[in-house]
Amino acid sequence: MSDVLLEGVVGSHAYGLNTPASDFDYLGVYVEPTRTFLGLHPPTRDRGTRHGRDGADATYHEVGKAMGLILACNPTVTEILWLENYTVISDFGAELVALRSNFLSAHRVRHSYFGYAMAQFRRMLHRRETQGLDDPRLAKHARHTMRLLSQGYELYTTGVLQVRLPDPEPYFEFGRQLTTGSGEAAAKALIAEYEQKFDSAKSVLPQQANEAPLEDFLQRVRRAHLDDQ
Template sequence: MGGRHLLLSGIVGSTAYGLAHQDSDIDRLGLFAAPTEELHGLRPPQQSYVTTHPDRTLHEAAKWCRLALAGNPTVMELVWLPEELYEVRTEPGDELIGIRTRFLSARRVRDAYLGYAVQQFRRLEQRGDGPLSAGARTRVAKHARHLKRLCHQGYELYRTGRLTVRLDDPEAFRRFGEQVADDPEAARPLLRRFEEAFDAHPGVLPGEPDERAVEAWLRGVRRRFYGVGVGG
């Protein structure tokens, strides 16, 4: 990724949630700035880099901002990590953390987190009938844990404007995963309960995110890397 400038990176996923076990992969997420001059060329620079072994996803700053403005739960956790999980922090990265609440809006957070939770539930429904193999049971339990996590974290963000990435009681999520592996329908009441909770409470988030603040941050990044080429 020569010439790209890493602004913020940290350990996310099961390690960050407190759900990792000895065989869990370590997932990393970050964002980078492409040299500003590249944005004016015939072809735009690559917007994302995804690797395995190690598992790492990096998004260009503008793409990361667009995803975060849409309420994307995966990218959102990068700016709410516990301090010890950051591996790269720069001045622009700290500035981004400083405006993290400006990305939030009630509708987008609700739709994104509940939408991801519903996706997990659909995967549970597709597990099929009959006993599960050990591998299938592990996958079902994992989908169930993520469904419960998305509901809890999304509702916290919606109600308080803050996101706690590290789960208070990881064992409760593991138990829920095993329960749903036995009976996928056990996930339905939890999903319904959170759908009703979102509908019943207005929360504290604004109707729309503060795109002017996000734009100002992004333009500051572009100024910082103007004239810094691929070899800079």
Template sequence: MNVLLSGVVGSVAHGLAHEGSDVDRLGMFAVPTERLHGLHRPRESHVSTGPDVTLHEAGKAVRLILACNPTAGELLWLARYETRTPLGDELVAMRGRLLSERAVRDAYLGYARQQFRKLLARDPATDPAKAAKHARHLVRLVRQAEQLHRTGHLTLRVEDPDAVRELGESFAAAPLRAETFLARAADRLDAPGVLPEAPDEAAADAWLRRVRAAFYRPGE
């Protein structure tokens, strides 16, 4: 596969991994451009387990990034990469221009509220580890959204993992406490921040066209 960018994401990248945590890898690849011209389009994502690897085709990856999808967007903010190409470097360099105020708020809070619903549906007495995991994700997503809103930059590795774990355990034990946490976050994200109203779609489109040109090999 024509992998453009890949690396370790998830709890390892966040500094929240523990013994037994999965090692999740994420990447993007480019299909040969001529394959996009036929009747049947190629698969846009390849997901495997053991090891856990998710690869998105460049077109899908950039659409997810423009929507500020928290999972897909991590790929542009890694401290280290396992695969990094010139085209991948170009996308990393424009990562701040692909953010937008409303998309960050909706995507990150949307994912955090999804974790809250999972927390409410799970009995912490029967599965405390899973409940704590949902709660940690909730806390992390809110903090990431607030950092992006405030600075336009994302640091994946949390500064205070013990505090995130402690707050997560508190929410896991009493999930309704997280409601106030989410409501306050929503208020902060509604206040003026540094992010633009809309992402730079023209830059994203130009990058994707460069990818298509680079991998166009007619006659092969």
């Protein structure tokens, strides 16, 4: 895949929340030949994503789409720029990683991370109600809801996204608690705790992303791939 700028392992293995049953998940950024944007059917948001990597669970976003999602501080895409290691990293990929702080803005980080955690929280409670406490996916769902809250708050207050959690045990304990009768109360308490923490925290992030170097980067990527076949 010579058009891949950046690729790394994400998901439970990246967070340190993997179990023996966890699969490896990959996320990447690729580039379309610039000429494809000049024809009748340029890549759209839907067509700007492709899947699959030798049978593994893998998602690749075209660089323009990826940058738009990272500007929105989408949690599942933003982390590609904060991994400890990469399975593929080109010169442009390394430059994109170096630009990662320019994507961040206080409002978008809070809105995206807390908002996504709330959506996961509602799905988690719905799963408890419809599938019961024995659903094996419930604990995993709970772990990742807690992770979104803690990582989002860290990014909001420090400007750094630590993908690998320093101590995974509290997340596993929260997952186990969600499979008990007191789980719903624990989940609601966690959401309330982080809402209060976000409300009282002073973010180190700017109010607006610094788009000028990002625009310059994307323009250079497009020019470099103008004549790709």
